[in-house]
Amino acid sequence: DGGITQSPKYLFRKEGQNVTLSCEQNLNHDAMYWYRQDPGQGLRLIYYSQIVNDFQKGDIAEGYSVSREKKESFPLTVTSAQKNPTAFYLCASSMQPPGGVSQPGELFFGEGSRLTVL
């Protein structure tokens, strides 16, 4: 079945360590996104990519990095510079950037990765 796979589902990190969260999609979508979710705050956009080898900062990009070397993959690295990394991270994709040419597209989400800093 087509979908988005995030791994690992749970991850523990010591302070000062970088960690990378994996996101793979087989939906043949052009656009991919990383969101951070904290209780009572909704979702906040970290980074997004509309095409291979290109990505843009979202609202809270500081302390994070991404790459988009393949259409199917959009890994997120949480660096030691991220002050408060404990959160639930969601990856999403869409067939075209929301609102691309005509109307916003639907976002398809993975099941998330929960990162806890010890």
Place this chain on the structure above:
Amino acid sequence: AQSVTQLDSHVSVSEGTPVLLRCNYSSSYSPSLFWYVQHPNKGLQLLLKYTSAATLVKGINGFEAEFKKSETSFHLTKPSAHMSDAAEYFCVVSDRGYGNKLVFGAGTILRVKS
């Protein structure tokens, strides 16, 4: 700037009774509006979307929402709650005037009592 306000952080209903989750938005142009549902420790799933067609939008699992421009609202309703509806619901706005960026509300947790 565009924004979304979900008026209730928690809503509790009894099984079989109606559901109302309230959402107000702010946008200077012509918005598109979405409702997504999230079950615990899962990703989000689209329930329904409004994109300038019919103002009453029907979604999956018996949910519907009505776009009211005069009230800047997009409330989510369901005639009869089911236990499986217990989840968190997010109202989302997107507007071409703001580069089609998606803005998420803070979420409403729906509890369904048996």
